[in-house]
Amino acid sequence: MTTDTSSTASKPHTTPTPSAYPNPLGLTSVLPGSLPPRLGTLTAPNTYQVDAVFNRRPQAEEVTALHSPTTQQALSDAGYPSVTLRVSDRRLEIANTNLEELKSGLATFLADHLAAITAKIQKDHLTAHARLAAAAEAEASRADAIAREAGLITFEQTPATP
Numbered sequence: 001m002t003t004d005t006s007s008t009a010s011k012p013h014t015t016p017t018p019s020a021y022p023n024p025l026g027l028t029s030v031l032p033g034s035l036p037p038r039l040g041t042l043t044a045p046n047t048y049q050v051d052a053v054f055n056r057r058p059q060a061e062e063v064t065a066l067h068s069p070t071t072q073q074a075l076s077d078a079g080y081p082s083v084t085l086r087v088s089d090r091r092l093e094i095a096n097t098n099l100e101e102l103k104s105g106l107a108t109f110l111a112d113h114l115a116a117i118t119a120k121i122q123k124d125h126l127t128a129h130a131r132l133a134a135a136a137e138a139e140a141s142r143a144d145a146i147a148r149e150a151g152l153i154t155f156e157q158t159p160a161t162p
């Protein structure tokens with residue numbers, strides 16, 4: 001069986017469609033093995049890194065948004081100015097926090113923020129797709145009008161006079 005690749009080789013690269021984001025990015029659980037071994041002792045640190053598992057692999061745009069100054073500002077505005085986030089494969093590294101802070105509101109903030117990032121990306125993609133579709137429709141209409149105009153031109157000799 002042969003596969004025709006001639007048409008796929010010339011197709012331009014496209015950005016992911018909104019369906020590339022089937023469900024909001026979220027977190028499922030904390031990785032207990034990533035927690036400091038001194039937790040629960042007198043020498044436990046006040047803040048540390050907590051690794052959480054994503055519900056799916058984040059798309060590049062979602063990673064960019066999570067690493068952005070906008071996310072850092074949102075954390076600060078929500079009362080978590082020292083917390084930082086870093087995506088590492090299918091994990092979110094939440095630094096300068098602790099389990100208590102996560103339980104008392106940071107986890108909910110992160111869940112809402114991740115869902116909002118996905119929703120914004122989906123909305124931006126839908127808007128871009130709508131603009132492209134409108135531009136394509138306008139171009140097709142323009143090309144049709146030009147073709148109709150060109151079709152009205154005839155190349156006929158002037159009739160000879162007797």
